[in-house]
Amino acid sequence: MTHRVYNFGAGPTMLPTTVMEKVQAEWLDYQGMGVSVIEISHRSPEFKAVLNEAIQLFRKLTNLPENYQVLFMHGGANLQWSALPLNLVQRSSTRKVQYYETGIFAKRAHKEATRYANVDIVASSADTNFDRIPPFDPERVDADAAYFHITGNNTIYGTRWHQYPDTGEVPLVVDTTSDILSWVVDFSKIGVMYASLQKNLGPSGVAIVIVRDDLLGQALPETPSLLNYEICAKDNSLTNTNNTFAIYVAKLMLEWIEAQGGVTAFEALNKRKSAVLYDVIDQSDFYQAVAHPDHRSDMNVPFNLPNNNALLEPFLKESEAAGLYALKGHRSVGGLRASIYNAMPMEGVEALAVFMQEFEKKYR
């Protein structure tokens, strides 16, 4: 039998075994064609069906209003950090864009924007090592800003927005790379949402981008075609040869999410999963949580060991031997982190909880 471990990596990370098996089963002969899905034209009817099914399924699973486009774009979330100002900055008479600074990815997002826009950092939790989301003050929203950017879930620090801020007429832009399709989102507040695929939707290198129709057609003239939302929407994400494999796996992931009961079911399951780990951490004085209790993520659970993580090496070695893979925290913060995206089953979380309790007994 194939050996599979529980993979707690932050991304790329585990996909459901059933999805991986489907990829394997169809690999050499896609639906009786005698070729792989990666060996057919991106403009063939068969691939267009894959793409359109993925888009329709995303719409269905999120109850996406009609006036939004679903795009697949190159370069993951990183390239969206340039695409956003290029497409939207002209909306502001002073080229102003507003950013919430809640972690390294949020910082990198506004750093890219400085090439094209005047960046206003609305709030930052840098002074508390990004352990929280600073309170939202509607007065700080500048009516002339081109957009207002937040990172929905902060992968490294394990914090999240539980409710998106109401930014009124200024389009809210949300990076949902690490929590897309993990909870039910009210799109009426959102102008643009973007996410790399490699946590809840499949392979890396591609972003899914959701754009409200009224935000199309305003790109700076120097915007590369492949970053232009209007061109991408008009070409249905096929301006050039897109990453057909990534889109194919995303379609399988969307089918899997639907078969498991949809986003509502995952929201409930994800709450139960994260609670198992937070309970172990909170009931012990051995483990310390990184995120403030009011801002905790259901996707990423970072925590520390006593004495500045002196026991990190034995924890990582023994957990890996127990089939619990990739628990090391992000290189910028150290410690440990359990990433528990949609594909992590409750059994994996429970196995980690038992391991943590036994490790504590052994070393405390």
Ligand SMILES: Cc1ncc(COP(=O)(O)O)c(C=O)c1O
């Ligand atoms: C919240 C968030 N934004 C952006 C990124 C960057 O994604 P990519 O490397 O696919 O561009 C990550 C990567 O983990 C992330 O977690």
